[in-house]
Each structure stands twice: as structure tokens, then as C-alpha cells.
Amino acid sequence: MKRIGFLINPIAGMGGAVGLKGTDGNVNEALFRGATPQAQDRAQVTLTLLALESGLHFVSCSGAMGKDTLKASGVQNFQVIYCYNGKSSADDTRQAALSFQKAGVDLILFCGGDGTARDIFDAVGREVPILGIPAGVKMYSAVFAIDPATAAILVTRYDVKSLRDSEVMDVDEDAYRHNELKTRLYGIARTPVLAGKVQASKHVFEERDEERAKKEIARFIREIMIPDVLYILGAGTTTESIAREIGVNKTLLGVDAVMNGRTVAMDLDEKTLWALLEHDQETKILLSPIGAQGFILGRGNQQISARVVRKVGRENIIVVATPHKLRETPVLYVDSGDSSLDAEFGDAVLVVSGYRMAQKKRIYQPESG
Secondary structure, X not given: OEEEEEEEOOOOOOOOOOOOOOOOOOHHHHHHOOOOOOHHHHHHHHHHHHOOOOOEEEEEEOXXXXXXXXXXXXXXXXXXXXXXXXXXXHHHHHHHHHHHHHOOOOEEEEEEOHHHHHHHHHHHOOOOOEEEEEOOOOOOOOOEEOOHHHHHHHHHHOXXXXXXXXXXXXXOHHHHHOOOOOEEEEEEEEEEOOOOOEOOOOOOOOOHHHHHHHHHHHHHHHHHOOOOOEEEEXXXXXXXXXXXXXXXXXXXXXXXXXXXXXXXXXXXXXXXHHHHOOOOOOEEEEEOOOOOOOEEEOOOOOOOOHHHHHHHOHHHEEEEOOHHHHHOOOOEEEOOOOHHHHHHOOOEEEXXXXXXXXXXXXXXXXXXX
């Protein structure tokens, strides 16, 4: 029987949709902006699938850090071995992970983001394998399953032979909120892996041909932009090049909107973005996948929510990426939080990769049934 330590960071991901680019140290601001908890819902997708499996025993935490979601998911075989008071903290995450280690768990399954991964790694290092259910804003570490359903597959199928070394990344959230990406390798954890089901750590591509390729993409996009159509620009340097080509400034790590060569709004949160669409304005969304990870939606752009995508229409999404990024990104992923919407993206998408050039790129789809 596999013994699984399970915990949730209840505040993980709350800053994403409201445009905070992270939640660490900003919980009150996120709540003020109308953020709602996301992690429990994400974890429940995983646990509902695992509740159908025999041979699993969970040890967990009290309340919102574990017990509540285990019960709601129908998991019967669990016990609470760590209790906390008031609001959970990073120290609670570390202490819970230590409790799991002492209980002899085979795996720590957690729901959160990079900060949660770092806290768990601080506590147990390489002594206990860890696997993340993605619920944070960015998630640059390589310890996360592609999506919650895939996390369940990994838990049930992995064995000691499928463990690999995986990067835990440290992201400077203050710098990130000011449109500067600063990352460093925090540690090397052990993570269960099945081909294509665990994300890679983010790569930032910097070579001379990259800038030239971005300019070619930008020149083409400018030529095909339609008057009086609202264009939503996702995060990244490729979309920043598009903004520069049409003569406007871009929030590098945020979501902006432009129309007729002018900025409509910058650094949008989900609520404001939704308001722009209320009058059925014809709209297109420009997205660039995260390098090496390959996520089109669900990492760093939660402002572009499932309801926003449905309102705009899947057919009005334009994906852009340089040839180098596509070479280094074997497959693309969609993790919008709505599995039926993710399935509508199909098995492949055309990616604009130069001036009047596009490549067909495979999209990962979870196993059915």
C-alpha cells in the first residue's frame, strides 16, 4: 500500500486572476481585489480520481490544508496527523511535511505553487519524493504534474524506478510584479515521472536569432491585425515585440489590450478583462507558450480565464512562438481549469513562428476514462 502525505496551500493561485502575478505576501490585497481560493478545487479533481483507487493511504492536515478536501472528494482511507490553528502559514507547510516524513510516507502530494514546493523541499529535501498539483500563478519548478487529472495518474502508476531529479526554482515575486523575471535554482528534489506528464522547468531563450525571429513574427501580426478588433496580449517577450511593432508599451509579465494601434488597458486582471468583453466586442487573444514548459494557458496568465476564452472563442486565439522556442518545446499544454475547454483545443494548433510562417504543434491531451 502506498502511503501518501497530502497537503494544500489554501491561498495558492489567488493572486493570478486578479493580476498580482503571485500571492506570497499579498493575500490581503488579493482578497481586496475579489480573489477566491483556487487550490481546493484543483486538488479535488485529483483526489476524486484517487478516491476510486485501492491501495492508497493518505496522511494529511486539518481543515483547509487537507482534511476538508479529502472528505469532499470521497477519500475514505486517510488520517490527520498535523493540525494548525488560524490561517495556515509557510511554517505549517514545513512542519506538516516533516510530520509526513516521520510517518514514513512514500510520496508527498501537494497542491500549490513554487513557494509551496520550496517550503516542502526545505523540510524534507531529497529524502521524500514530492509531486505538485499545479495551483500557483507561475510554477517554474519541474515538480508539478501537467494538470490535476494527470497528477492522479502519476500517483497511481509511479514506482521507485520512475523517480527523477527535478528542479525546484526560486522566483523573486517582487521583481516579477515589476515585470522582471529573476529565477534561481533552489534545489533538486525527487519527483515521480511518466513521459510527458510532468512539466519541465521554464527556459528563457537568449540568442541573437531570437530577437530577429520575434521581429518577424511581430511584423506579420501587425499586418494581419483587423481594424476595430480588440486584441488581448498575453505575457512574454514575443507579445512584447508585437506591442513594440504597433507602437505601444507592453506589460512584460502581464496581460494588456490594444485596438487600432492604441492601448486600451494595461496589466489587466480577470474581472476587468471580462468587463471589456461584455458588449460582445470582436476580440482575438495573442498567446506565447512558456519556453520548454509549453503552457499556452494556465501558467502566468490566469487573468485569461476559461470564461474569457469561451467568450472570445477558441478560434480567435492566435499562438506565437519563435522557431527556437518551438524546437525546445516538444509539446504544448493547456490547463485552463476547465477540462472540457482544454479538450476543445484538440490535438494540435498552428503556431505563428515567423513572417507568414506557421508550424503545427502537438497539444497534450490527458488520457480519457
